[in-house]
Amino acid sequence: MRLPLSVILYSVKEGLSEVPEEAEKTFFYGRPSFYREETPAEGLILYEGTERVPVERADARSVWLCGWGSVGAFAGERLPGRGSVFLLKEGYSMGWACNCLHQLFDRWEQWERETQQMVIRRAPLGEYLEAASRLSGKPLSVMNREYRLVALSSGWNELEKAGLEVRAVGERLPVEVVNVFKTDPLYLQVAERREPFLYPSNVALPVQVLCTNLFYGDIYCARVVMFEYGEEIHPWDFYLMEKLTEYLELVYMAGDELPGEVRKAGDFLQRLLDGESLKRSELLELYALEGWKAEDQYQLVVLQVSDQDIANRTLEYFRYELMKEFPYCLTAEREERIVMVLNLARASAAPGSFRQDFALFIREGNFRAGYSNLFHGLEQLEVYYRQAGIALRYGSRNNEMIWQHFFDHHALDYFLDKGSEEIPPEQMCASELQVLLEYDRRNHTELYRTLRVYLENRQNAVKTAKDLYIQRGTLLYRLARIQKLTRLDFEKYERLLYVGLSYLMADREKDRR
Template identity: 30%
Template sequence: MKISISVLYENMTRWKPKLLGHSGRDTMAYSGLYFVTGRFADIPGKILFGEPDVFPRGLKEKAIISFGRLPEELAVHNTLLIFPGDSDRSAIYQEIELLFSRYEEWDESLHRALVAKKSIQHMLELSTAILENPIYVHDRNFALLGSVNMHEDQNGWEYDQRNQQYIMSLEIMNDYKLDEEYQATMSIDGPDIFSDTIFGYRILYRNLRTEGAWYGRLCVNELKRKFRKSDFALLSHLSNMLLMSLEMGHAHVSPNTRELENAFLKLIASGNLEKTPLAGALMQYGWDTEDEYFCAVLQTEYRDVRTNAIAYTCRKLYDMFPYSCIFSYHDKIVLVVNTSQGHLSIHEFTNQLAVFLREGLFRAGISSEGRDFSHLNDYYKQALEVYDLGSQKDPSFWQYCFDDYVLPYIFRQSIRELPARLLCRKELFLLRKYDEEHHTDFFRTLRIYLEQNMNISHTSDELIIHRSTLLYRLERIQALTGMNLSAPKLRFGLLYSYYLMEDQEM
């Protein structure tokens, strides 16, 4: 493994050396020392080691280790590590050679682990003495793949009993989603520092990404010692090895799951899919074409995309509702919940989902229950419609079930081309105007009478009036409007008008 002169400098501070020259030339480019004596020779990939008088003044682009004072012009074009003039040359030379051996052994152990297909955890354990701080790796679903040097002040992880692994807590995930600095870190390719604003300590991290695919993140917490400049390069080296390991043994989604997702995505996108491939995908997933199901849609935001929270959310939802097919579509998370397989009603589903939505800062639209998965597109649209409608009418709610918004949906559809006043019975406007002019209560009386199925006793109790008073009001209403309330369609039209007027606040 090649290292930089900064790695040597930061490991030899007890000798009180000075690092001089342009840091831009201090790269991980050196595999050992070349001891310069009387005659100078240029050996590529080696750090030059010797007394001040053996280095020609015209040297450029070199890394030099020496003692005492060197000509100033050497520092202009080279990187210099200068030890005090009275330092023990032999002891320093041997210590540097040991440092080269140490990092070379680390690199070789990582390569052996890679060839032997050892775990991420094993590779982190090999790196504890190098980075000397808590190290951990999480995958794209924010599940912990490995951790070492754990510290009591380190942010916690929740144990997922079902998958028997630790995952990031929802509280921390929400902090990330709302933090602009963290969102920005998702687009950074090299090693970088995440500030201490959330956890109280800094995190040196690198995204594990290749060809546009984000596998997760390697992190080092600044808890046992302060970060060094060389940690950036060492983290990059470790992350490259981990990335190769992840690419070799990455756990892909089950083919059965992927096939059903693709079938559902085609249904949602186009509304059409031949029944044979759909039935095959359902059968491979263990579902039947006649199973009952419903569709739920969670609307995500840009912050969810930037922090890769969508994959994390899908995983959490699947843990909660295993008899579901869950996937992302555009800016939404779609759940197809099989109630036949899971023995779960919509009411039970919403009760379980409510806390998750509130804690995860999501809202959801939920369709009615149905059969025949070839009609999934209709139930998906139903979930979208109720999400949009519910968000307008009840913005403080976290979820909206279509069954609770059927009438408001019908009202919204009915007034797309005609204003609401043209869809309401004119007799109701007449009664309301009469009430305003004569201080009567005929408008409300008729509504309650209809809602009580024209039951005189129930209506008078609801209005808290005497039976004879109610009968008088009904006679006056009939005289004013000329309506025959024995006609079912008329009663339906009147109630529809009442509810539409209420919905539109007319």
């Protein structure tokens, strides 16, 4: 895990000879390492040498934490293009600093592990807030867009001492508080903010708060609030709120707190996948909810998950991760697989490359994907769901090492399998092939192969003779013999198509044996 410099310096603030008022916000660092001449001077570096810090070997983002007496002349200064150097005060050892830093990383990594486990076991929102509250030292809450409190951390009741009217989970904010918010121009300005923001104290809110908004696509759903109580809000709390929001958006979307229009879109999708015909008004409502159009081009994808995903119940997590990563899609869970409906018109207008980003998502998650043919409108969604499932089944059977499979690559195999479901392939094949096989067996000829190559070459006699290594006259003799034995008319397209499919069916049956 990588942490902002502000929280790293704060963890050893007691022992620093000088601390900057505001640390660099855009750089993040992993666990510290001791300086070695043979390794690049990158990241967070611990240095105990008595000579001047070799900053000429450092990159612009490196941070040097130096023992007492190492580099007093450079302590706390930003060295242009060569990183930052900070000096420990006398009496503070490098061992002390190293211990403080590793404890800091331990706490944050433990919080991240706990939060990830909460996602897997579908923990209630309150547990997420409780874990974040332990890390930050401040109470948190989640309020939906109807001003109802849907989750609280345990420190919430303490806010009553600061003058805040405390409400329980499920209750709405007091009327006088909402009246203040609705007339506050700042409150309206932050409604669509995607990044964490500070909201100052006022007559309805006795303490300053740090907030992040939760969204489903472009729809505002709820607000996470951290109260400046018990401990001040620090720069790294912005980073914590960003990380927390990533998890809460996934959990929030999977719960019952989604706005009605979002749940409605999911219900419409499930009904379509069930093969139900929606009313025209319902289809139009679905398009309107997602900002889609009937004439847009769509594709349906079925993701085959691993046994570990099923055992750990991570399908729902990845469903909402997909909708967050690719906001031009809708997802559902069906038959222990993830179904994804893509609006390709919206995808082509989005930044980046969907195909590349989605391929990376599949590989990292160890998924397999089956794609339907492209289509317009969502009326026949259940048919395209079956197409994607067929692509996944046939593609995985033919080559399990390939990650993505397309229906049009396997439609012919499916067609041939269906053609021999009730009647064995030998009896489904054209009678001409049986006649030629029997003649070849008795006379040691190659009429069966000759006809096949002739049809594969689209009745091009010159190319067929070349591929068979025979004279053109020999080929014409063989074709005449084939016509006499089978009465096959080379002008009848439907019959030739049947013969060609019969060759393919015979090959498949031979491979199975």
